[in-house]
Amino acid sequence: MTTTPALDVVxxxxxxxxxxxxxxxxxxxxxxxxxxxxxxPNGAGKSTLIGILSSLVNPSSGDARIFGVSIRxxxxxxxxxxxxxxxxxxxxxxxxxxxxxxxxxxxxxIPRAEAGERAEKYLKQLQLWDKAFQPARTMSGGMKRRLMIxxxxxxxxxxxxxxxxxxxxxxxxxxxMWKFISAINAAGTTVILTTHYLEEAEQLCRNIAxxxxxxxxxxxxxxxxxxxxxxxxxxxxLERPCANLPEVPGVxxxxxxxxxxxxxxxxxxxxxxxxxxxxxRGIAVRSMRNKANRLEELFVRLVETGSADAGKAAA
Amino acid sequence: MSANPNVVAFGTITRREVVRxxxxxxxxxxxxxxxxxxxxxxxxxxxxxxxxxxxDGIQYIDYIVPGLIMMAVITNSYGNISSSFFGSKFGRxxxxxxxxxxxxxxxxxxxxxxxxxxxxxxxxxxLAISLFFTRIHLYHPWITLSTxxxxxxxxxxxxxxxxxxxxxFDDIALVPTFVLTPLTYLGGVFYSVxxxxxxxxxxxxxxxxxxxxxxxxxxxxxISDIPMxxxxxxxxxxxxxxxxxxxxxxxxxxxxxx
Numbered sequence: 001m002t003t004t005p006a007l008d009v010v011x012x013x014x015x016x017x018x019x020x021x022x023x024x025x026x027x028x029x030x031x032x033x034x035x036x037x038x039x040x041p042n043g044a045g046k047s048t049l050i051g052i053l054s055s056l057v058n059p060s061s062g063d064a065r066i067f068g069v070s071i072r073x074x075x076x077x078x079x080x081x082x083x084x085x086x087x088x089x090x091x092x093x094x095x096x097x098x099x100x101x102x103x104x105x106x107x108x109x110i111p112r113a114e115a116g117e118r119a120e121k122y123l124k125q126l127q128l129w130d131k132a133f134q135p136a137r138t139m140s141g142g143m144k145r146r147l148m149i150x151x152x153x154x155x156x157x158x159x160x161x162x163x164x165x166x167x168x169x170x171x172x173x174x175x176x177m178w179k180f181i182s183a184i185n186a187a188g189t190t191v192i193l194t195t196h197y198l199e200e201a202e203q204l205c206r207n208i209a210x211x212x213x214x215x216x217x218x219x220x221x222x223x224x225x226x227x228x229x230x231x232x233x234x235x236x237x238l239e240r241p242c243a244n245l246p247e248v249p250g251v252x253x254x255x256x257x258x259x260x261x262x263x264x265x266x267x268x269x270x271x272x273x274x275x276x277x278x279x280x281r282g283i284a285v286r287s288m289r290n291k292a293n294r295l296e297e298l299f300v301r302l303v304e305t306g307s308a309d310a311g312k313a314a315a
Numbered sequence: 316m317s318a319n320p321n322v323v324a325f326g327t328i329t330r331r332e333v334v335r336x337x338x339x340x341x342x343x344x345x346x347x348x349x350x351x352x353x354x355x356x357x358x359x360x361x362x363x364x365x366x367x368x369x370x371d372g373i374q375y376i377d378y379i380v381p382g383l384i385m386m387a388v389i390t391n392s393y394g395n396i397s398s399s400f401f402g403s404k405f406g407r408x409x410x411x412x413x414x415x416x417x418x419x420x421x422x423x424x425x426x427x428x429x430x431x432x433x434x435x436x437x438x439x440x441x442l443a444i445s446l447f448f449t450r451i452h453l454y455h456p457w458i459t460l461s462t463x464x465x466x467x468x469x470x471x472x473x474x475x476x477x478x479x480x481x482x483x484f485d486d487i488a489l490v491p492t493f494v495l496t497p498l499t500y501l502g503g504v505f506y507s508v509x510x511x512x513x514x515x516x517x518x519x520x521x522x523x524x525x526x527x528x529x530x531x532x533x534x535x536x537x538i539s540d541i542p543m544x545x546x547x548x549x550x551x552x553x554x555x556x557x558x559x560x561x562x563x564x565x566x567x568x569x570x571x572x573x
Contacts, residue, residue, distance in 0.1 A: 016573060051573070054414040058572050076416040084414050090407035099334075106327025107415035109320020151411075 012062035083157030332429025382504030392434035434467035459534030472557035
């Protein structure tokens with residue numbers, strides 16, 4: 001038996017009035033229950049795609065189905081299935097968080113009594129209840145971001161789209177947001193996340209699509225994407241300055257400063273042999289770390305080359 | 316029985332609009348009360364006492380009461396929807412509604428109802444103030460009520476269209492200043508168009524506010540420069556055409572969806 005995808009985007013195109021081709025035929029499928037990362041550099045087309053899915057942007061051609069419901073033919077029914085946390089703050093700053101949530105539920109046809117109960121539930125879960133009856137403009141940046149999530153949850157959507165929900169949020173609040181979103185996903189809600197914090201995508205998401213210049217350049221599982229990373233770069237902090245760059249087969253060293261080296265090596269090459277070679281040359285390593293997040297390294301390579309084969313090619 | 320989602324959504328927008336009107340009552344309700352009190356004092360009592368009767372048995376102050384109430388209804392219904400809907404565009408929270416399952420007509424109906432309610436509240440305030448200066452006889456209650464409702468609907472819809480096209484706050488201030496105010500003053504609020512010579516009398520008939528003011532005056536005083544069927548035809552035609560334009564703009568997302 002085949003399952004209806006949570007999201008099925010078919011040849012979606014968007015050309016703006018100024019001639020900018022934001023989407024050049026995007027096709028994408030997200031399975032129910034997935035935690036899906038949609039990544040791309042600024043201006044790649046992510047927000048346009050999300051705008052179309054949430055009916056804030058009119059597509060030029062193509063279609064998208066939310067759990068089998070077309071956003072073009074059955075807009076109202078499709079919107080009932082989606083919750084959106086947009087990138088920009090878009091609530092009335094003069095309203096109170098409780099009213100913002102209750103009104104949002106009202107737009108989805110949820111009666112006021114039930115909406116009040118849901119508002120209390122989600123505002124409490126997101127630690128906003130003590131601010132529920134104060135104007136939203138008095139809240140901190142992190143609180144405003146969490147309010148957007150609480151508001152999106154008011155209709156208890158089957159598909160939750162989060163467009164950079166943790167932008168500008170400190171790490172503590174970011175982690176609490178991850179926890180909340182993971183719990184929502186574990187309870188059965190399909191989640192699509194766009195973010196510039198790639199460690200966030202790597203930690204949370206099972207599947208991933210990378211969009212660049214209006215085209216999907218990669219669409220696979222997180223595991224299989226990360227396995228494409230054949231070269232890793234490590235930063236080595238040395239005990240003492242070393243005069244000359246060491247020569248170790250299979251490892252390319254470069255100098256950052258007197259006591260810091262970068263070592264680029266194939267994943268096939270084991271770390272023990274590199275350390276043995278360094279020890280032999282009298283170079284003691286005090287500590288070591290990855291130069292960049294693994295996904296970040298792949299992402300940069302894919303976007304730089306602009307093709308799905310970039311991972312292999314770069315290796 | 317579960318509530319109809321569209322009815323709930325409509326109620327939500329209307330409630331939000333009414334809460335806004337009451338929250339900022341010093342901006343929404345008070346100005347008309349002050350302005351109209353000044354009109355009653357200056358034009359009604361001071362100037363009007365020198366004019367005396369303007370029609371058979373009708374004092375000048377009685378004559379201008381319907382026009383002043385309509386003036387308040389027009390400016391308030393127009394101003395409410397244009398500022399509220401443009402504010403939601405400017406603050407981007409219009410997206411809450413555009414991304415929801417609500418059909419366009421529910422959004423329009425909710426905003427128009429909010430604006431009509433402000434028009435009616437202000438009409439009642441101005442009517443109450445007028446009672447300090449004169450006594451009002453209600454000749455035709457249904458004509459009075461239907462005229463004030465139709466007028467508020469027509470100008471709410473016009474204000475909505477203005478807000479859809481507006482890109483900055485100046486854009487919603489231009490029409491009231493340069494179109495609505497002149498048309499209201501030339502719409503027979505302070506005089507009978509029959510007093511005008513040709514061609515000004517004929518030109519005045521191109522002003523839709525003339526029909527609204529006269530229909531309302533007929534409801535309150537039993538006199539009008541315009542036949543009632545003509546007045547209703549004009550008001551209904553404007554309401555239908557503006558509703559069609561507003562709904563089309565909203566469905567297409569003009570100025571709202573890129």
